[in-house]
Amino acid sequence: MIISLISSKGGTAKTTSSIYLACAAHSANPDLDIRLIDADPQQSALDWADTASRSSDGLPFPVFVANDAQIGNLTDDGLTIIDTAPSFTTLTRTIIGKSDLCIITASPTPLDIRRAWKTVNVCGDKAAILITRANTRTKDFRETLASLREDGANFFDTVIRSSVHYSQAFGTNPRKLYDYAQAWQEIREATNGIE
Numbered sequence: 548m549i550i551s552l553i554s555s556k557g558g559t560a561k562t563t564s565s566i567y568l569a570c571a572a573h574s575a576n577p578d579l580d581i582r583l584i585d586a587d588p589q590q591s592a593l594d595w596a597d598t599a600s601r602s603s604d605g606l607p608f609p610v611f612v613a614n615d616a617q618i619g620n621l622t623d624d625g626l627t628i629i630d631t632a633p634s635f636t637t638l639t640r641t642i643i644g645k646s647d648l649c650i651i652t653a654s655p656t657p658l659d660i661r662r663a664w665k666t667v668n669v670c671g672d673k674a675a676i677l678i679t680r681a682n683t684r685t686k687d688f689r690e691t692l693a694s695l696r697e698d699g700a701n702f703f704d705t706v707i708r709s710s711v712h713y714s715q716a717f718g719t720n721p722r723k724l725y726d727y728a729q730a731w732q733e734i735r736e737a738t739n740g741i742e
């Protein structure tokens with residue numbers, strides 16, 4: 548299965564979500580063959596992995612970069628998670644074409660949701676919006692959920708709350724997966740149980 552994390556905006560937690568979802572998949576099934584592809588030229592996921600391995604608690608899956616041709620040739624063995632750049636390029640289209648599921652990350656603000664819809668419209672049926680960095684007590688959050696429901700969006704029931712647990716995890720191998728454990732569970736159920 549190939550899962551990509553996409554949004555045309557930076558700072559919506561694509562990289563954080565890529566790492567945590569791969570960790571959650573590994574935690575749910577340590578035998579699953581997992582790889583994370585860093586398709587963002589800024590290489591934040593690779594930087595995260597290198598920093599973790601230098602601290603001798605490396606991530607339990609390989610993280611590497613791949614070009615358009617390599618992504619085009621990906622097979623769907625095990626689990627491949629692709630972290631993408633905050634721009635919409637030819638590579639993004641290749642990634643969308645190869646993905647079984649495109650997770651569109653968005654924080655619960657009207658601007659992020661507008662941008663998310665544009666990406667959803669490109670990804671079509673494969674798209675599911677994941678609300679990230681949410682402060683669930685705010686009016687923005689409640690209104691975002693109401694508008695997604697009203698507009699018939701395909702979105703995760705799981706919401707990734709705003710927390711320093713995530714922002715301070717850069718460069719570590721996170722073992723407490725918090726909301727991402729539940730998000731991974733939701734993916735497994737929605738995709739009829741990747742093991």
Ligand SMILES: Nc1ncnc2c1ncn2[C@@H]1O[C@H](COP(=O)(O)OP(=O)(O)O)[C@@H](O)[C@H]1O
Nearest residue numbers: 557558559560561562563680708709710713714
């Ligand atoms: N749930 C969260 N709560 C608080 N901060 C978060 C959360 N998720 C990500 N962050 C922080 O937000 C910033 C952007 O996250 P990042 O994953 O790099 O986004 P992107 O890859 O979309 O640019 C980083 O500083 C990260 O640590």
Ligand SMILES: [Mg+2]
Nearest residue numbers: 561562587591
């Ligand atoms: Mg990133």
